[in-house]
Amino acid sequence: MKIAFTTKGTEWESKIDSRFGRANYFVFYDEDTQELSSINNKDNENDAHGAGPKAAQILFNNKAQVLITGNGPGGNASTILEKIGVVCYIEAQEITIKEAYNLFKEGKLKKFY
Amino acid sequence: MKIAIASGKGGTGKTTLSTNLASYLSENNKVVLCDLDVEEPNSALFLKTEIIHQEKKYKGIPEWNKNTCTLCGNCQEVCNYHAVIQLGDTIMVFPELCHSCYACSDLCPTNSLPMINNETGTLTHFKTNTFDFVESRLKIGEEQAVPLIKQTLKYIDNNFSDEFHKIYDSPPGTSCPVIESTKNADFVILITEPTPFGFNDVKIAIETMKALNKNFGIVINRYGVGNDDVINYCKKNNIPVLAKIPNKKEIAELYSKGELLWNKIPEVKTELENIKNFIFSNIKN
Numbered sequence: 134m135k136i137a138f139t140t141k142g143t144e145w146e147s148k149i150d151s152r153f154g155r156a157n158y159f160v161f162y163d164e165d166t167q168e169l170s171s172i173n174n175k176d177n178e179n180d181a182h183g184a185g186p187k188a189a190q191i192l193f194n195n196k197a198q199v200l201i202t203g204n205g206p207g208g209n210a211s212t213i214l215e216k217i218g219v220v221c222y223i224e225a226q227e228i229t230i231k232e233a234y235n236l237f238k239e240g241k242l243k244k245f246y
Numbered sequence: 247m248k249i250a251i252a253s254g255k256g257g258t259g260k261t262t263l264s265t266n267l268a269s270y271l272s273e274n275n276k277v278v279l280c281d282l283d284v285e286e287p288n289s290a291l292f293l294k295t296e297i298i299h300q301e302k303k304y305k306g307i308p309e310w311n312k313n314t315c316t317l318c319g320n321c322q323e324v325c326n327y328h329a330v331i332q333l334g335d336t337i338m339v340f341p342e343l344c345h346s347c348y349a350c351s352d353l354c355p356t357n358s359l360p361m362i363n364n365e366t367g368t369l370t371h372f373k374t375n376t377f378d379f380v381e382s383r384l385k386i387g388e389e390q391a392v393p394l395i396k397q398t399l400k401y402i403d404n405n406f407s408d409e410f411h412k413i414y415d416s417p418p419g420t421s422c423p424v425i426e427s428t429k430n431a432d433f434v435i436l437i438t439e440p441t442p443f444g445f446n447d448v449k450i451a452i453e454t455m456k457a458l459n460k461n462f463g464i465v466i467n468r469y470g471v472g473n474d475d476v477i478n479y480c481k482k483n484n485i486p487v488l489a490k491i492p493n494k495k496e497i498a499e500l501y502s503k504g505e506l507l508w509n510k511i512p513e514v515k516t517e518l519e520n521i522k523n524f525i526f527s528n529i530k531n
Contacts, residue, residue: 183328183343193333209340217333
């Protein structure tokens with residue numbers, strides 16, 4: 134399973150970025166290959182409109198099945214994420230990617246949809 | 247002449263000034279007042295009007311035709327607002343993000359994104375005893391004011407010659423709807439109140455008008471409350487203060503009844519005269 138995180142950096146110890154569309158990075162963890170990869174999303178930060186759908190498209194293109202984030206995506210992004218069947222977990226605030234992943238595995242993150 | 251009345255901060259007297267200035271000028275001039283604050287038009291509350299024309303307004307939103315689409319991806323690349331998104335073999339359109347620029351539609355090699363009309367609001371043309379009044383009202387749920395403002399300005403241009411003094415009651419703030427409402431004006435009046443909030447927001451509005459290269463001046467409303475920060479700032483930066491409308495209970499009372507002020511309160515008439523004289527002597531028609 135491939136899991137996407139909204140993050141402020143690209144390492145396991147990097148913090149989660151609580152924003153979705155305007156997150157600094159998307160980090161992907163592929164549980165099958167145990168590989169960690171990332172996409173720089175800083176350009177999206179300055180988009181006046183449509184950062185959410187654009188970010189959802191990045192998840193689609195990277196075949197993410199699960200999203201772990203903070204505040205939760207907005208309406209437009211959620212339309213896409215629900216359509217493509219990404220399962221979304223929220224309220225990973227002020228913690229590292231590693232900690233968020235562990236909470237997810239323990240079933241302690243809140244499911245958004 | 248086109249005179250836009252804007253403010254930065256909301257609730258500083260744009261509509262009060264617009265309606266009174268229109269009525270005052272219409273004594274000796276041909277005047278059309280236009281309420282461009284389409285998200286919450288309220289000039290009509292102060293006017294006795296009769297409707298002479300009404301029309302629905304629309305904007306185009308692309309609609310995807312999957313049968314002819316070749317999935318080339320041009321549409322999503324040219325969209326500045328990510329309103330068109332390609333997901334594998336699907337194109338999704340987000341109408342609320344669309345700015346109706348037609349780029350995706352016009353640049354689609356197979357015409358698979360035809361623009362479909364969506365209602366954005368209603369334009370109404372009224373007559374008062376002495377001047378014309380045009381108002382547009384955004385449909386509830388519609389997020390974008392600019393397309394309707396643009397069409398309303400076009401209606402004014404098409405229906406009123408240059409003989410008319412055109413007064414635009416603009417939206418508050420300094421974002422796109424304000425830019426659209428003021429960018430073609432010959433003169434912009436920024437109305438503010440002499441409070442810290444008013445001062446903060448009028449400074450932003452001043453910067454905006456400077457960036458647009460506008461000829462503009464300041465009117466202070468509710469003069470007597472707050473402090474002298476606005477006046478001192480204008481003095482220091484050579485910005486003309488056209489008028490000071492006093493803070494009076496009588497004004498608030500008339501306003502609360504939806505009545506005009508200038509024909510009942512002499513000081514208001516004097517201040518409108520100051521505004522008129524300044525603008526007419528500084529701007530050629």
